[in-house]
Amino acid sequence: MADEQRTEIALRIPFATMLKVALFLLLVLVVIKVLPLIAMVYVAVMVAVVMGAAATWMERHHIRRGVALTIIAVLLFACVLGFLFGVIPAMFGQIRAFIKDAPRIAQNLEQRIPAAAPYIKSVTAQATSPPQPGKPNAWVARGALVGWYAVEAITAIFLTLVMSVYFVVEGKIALAWLFSFAGDETRKKLVLTVEEIEPVLLAYMRGQLITSALAGLVAFVVALAMHMPGAIVLAVLAAVGDIVPVLGFIAAIVPAVASAMLVSPLAVAVVIASYSGYHLIENYYILPRIYGKSMRLSTLTVLLTVSFGGMVYGPAGAVLILPIIAAYPPIERIWLRRHLAPDTIPKHDAIEGDDAERAERVADRVLNADEQTRKDQSLRRGK
Numbered sequence: 131m132a133d134e135q136r137t138e139i140a141l142r143i144p145f146a147t148m149l150k151v152a153l154f155l156l157l158v159l160v161v162i163k164v165l166p167l168i169a170m171v172y173v174a175v176m177v178a179v180v181m182g183a184a185a186t187w188m189e190r191h192h193i194r195r196g197v198a199l200t201i202i203a204v205l206l207f208a209c210v211l212g213f214l215f216g217v218i219p220a221m222f223g224q225i226r227a228f229i230k231d232a233p234r235i236a237q238n239l240e241q242r243i244p245a246a247a248p249y250i251k252s253v254t255a256q257a258t259s260p261p262q263p264g265k266p267n268a269w270v271a272r273g274a275l276v277g278w279y280a281v282e283a284i285t286a287i288f289l290t291l292v293m294s295v296y297f298v299v300e301g302k303i304a305l306a307w308l309f310s311f312a313g314d315e316t317r318k319k320l321v322l323t324v325e326e327i328e329p330v331l332l333a334y335m336r337g338q339l340i341t342s343a344l345a346g347l348v349a350f351v352v353a354l355a356m357h358m359p360g361a362i363v364l365a366v367l368a369a370v371g372d373i374v375p376v377l378g379f380i381a382a383i384v385p386a387v388a389s390a391m392l393v394s395p396l397a398v399a400v401v402i403a404s405y406s407g408y409h410l411i412e413n414y415y416i417l418p419r420i421y422g423k424s425m426r427l428s429t430l431t432v433l434l435t436v437s438f439g440g441m442v443y444g445p446a447g448a449v450l451i452l453p454i455i456a457a458y459p460p461i462e463r464i465w466l467r468r469h470l471a472p473d474t475i476p477k478h479d480a481i482e483g484d485d486a487e488r489a490e491r492v493a494d495r496v497l498n499a500d501e502q503t504r505k506d507q508s509l510r511r512g513k
Contacts, residue, residue, distance in 0.1 A: 165443070166286070169443075169446065169450060170286055170289060170290045170293065171293065172450060173290050173450070174290045174291075174293035174294045174297055175294075175297060175301075176331065176335055176453060177206075177290070177291065177294035177335075178293075178294045178295075178297035178298045178301060179328060179331045179332050179335060180332065180335045180336065180339075181199070181202050181203070181206070181294060181295070181298045182298045182301075183332050183336075184198070184202050185198040185199050185202060185298065188201070188202075199295065199298060199299070203291075203295050206291060206294075207288075207291060210287060210288070210291065214284065214287075217362060217366065220362050221362050221363050221366060224359065224360045224361075224362055224363055225360070225363065227359070228359055228360055231359075238391075238392055305324065309321065319464055319465060322464055323460060323461060323464050323465070326460035326463070326464065327457045327460050327461070330456055330457050330459075330460060331453055331456065331457060333420075333456075334452070334453055334456040335453075336420065337417065337420040338372075338373060340416075340420055341372050341412055341416060341417065341420070342369040342370070342372045342373060343369065344408070344412070344416070345368045345369055345371070345372035345382075345408065345409075345412070346365040346366065346368050346369030346372075347365070348368065348404060348405075348408045349361075349364045349365045349367070349368035349369075349382070349386065349405070350362070350364070350365035352386075352400060352401060352404045352405075353365070353386070353389070355400075356390060356393055356394075356396075356397040356400055356401070357393060357397075358386075358389045358390055358392070358393055358397060358401075359389055359392060360385075360389055363385075364382075364385060364386050364389060367381065367382045367385060367386075368382040368386070368405075370382075372412075373449050373452065374436055374448055374449060374452075375432050375433070375436070376433060377433075377436065377448075379405070379409055382405070383401070383402070383405045383406075386401045386405060387401055387402065389401075431455060432452070432455060435451050435452075435454075435455050436448045436451060436452070438451070439451030
């Protein structure tokens with residue numbers, strides 16, 4: 131058709147835009163590649179916060195800081211070595227004994243739970259099946275792979291501990307150097323953020339260590355009292371599960387109930403009552419006294435963020451994201467206060483009394499710092 135007009139649209143992307151997109155993709159790739167290192171540094175910072183607080187406490191009792199840090203580092207390495215070469219071998223010994231007695235255990239469970247008999251038989255057959263004669267190389271390769279992962283894990287643990295010591299010794303110097311690249315206003319907020327986040331992280335780490343130890347102790351005592359198999363395994367599961375709210379409790383109590391079913395119905399009732407009773411006491415009595423008002427975490431927020439962390443980085447992500455949640459309220463007060471409604475921050479923090487006054491003082495310091503920075507900039511422009 132002669133009257134038909136063709137419209138051609140030429141899409142032109144500036145070279146600068148393409149370069150920015152390429153650099154952004156490169157940055158994402160680098161972050162993905164070094165994600166294990168980032169996780170190690172993150173854990174090292176958490177450990178360093180606790181080590182620094184312990185060293186400060188020892189200084190108040192007339193122990194030089196260098197000596198205090200040496201004592202803390204030696205004790206920390208000793209605890210890790212004891213866990214790696216004492217607790218873990220005992221756990222594997224109990225797991226091997228459990229697998230050895232799997233047919234008897236499966237028969238007992240089938241009698242107690244007839245509806246689950248097909249599933250129990252399937253799991254038992256897979257757990258007790260010997261290696262196939264035609265595939266010895268596959269088992270050797272699998273064992274070598276497990277050994278390699280074990281070596282990597284041990285190396286990562288000790289490297290994280292070494293980084294923690296250096297963070298305590300040189301962390302403030304490194305932060306001061308990094309903050310020097312920021313502008314005046316941003317630098318003041320960064321310094322204030324560190325001041326506010328440190329006690330929150332310390333409260334989180336201190337509280338988590340105490341509650342995890344108590345949860346593991348309760349599980350261990352109950353398992354020994356009821357003569358349940360795998361007492362050490364159940365104690366470690368309870369201690370680790372205590373880190374993640376709700377989901378961790380479920381992950382800890384299910385194996386404990388399964389182990390108690392091998393003993394008696396009374397053991398099952400004792401396990402359910404003990405685990406549930408301890409977590410009620412922990413949530414309504416222990417945690418408020420350990421954390422005080424320095425941390426107020428919404429259960430819904432925790433569940434959502436833990437689920438997100440688990441989807442992104444697996445179980446480790448679900449655990450590592452919790453300190454970020456704990457540190458969010460100070461970030462909100464310092465960086466987002468001007469962009470939120472006046473009553474948003476108090477509601478999010480659920481703060482009262484002295485904590486409310488402290489939060490207001492922090493907010494005033496932020497606003498005063500912003501105002502002073504603007505005045506300094508105006509004076510410089512006037513000159």
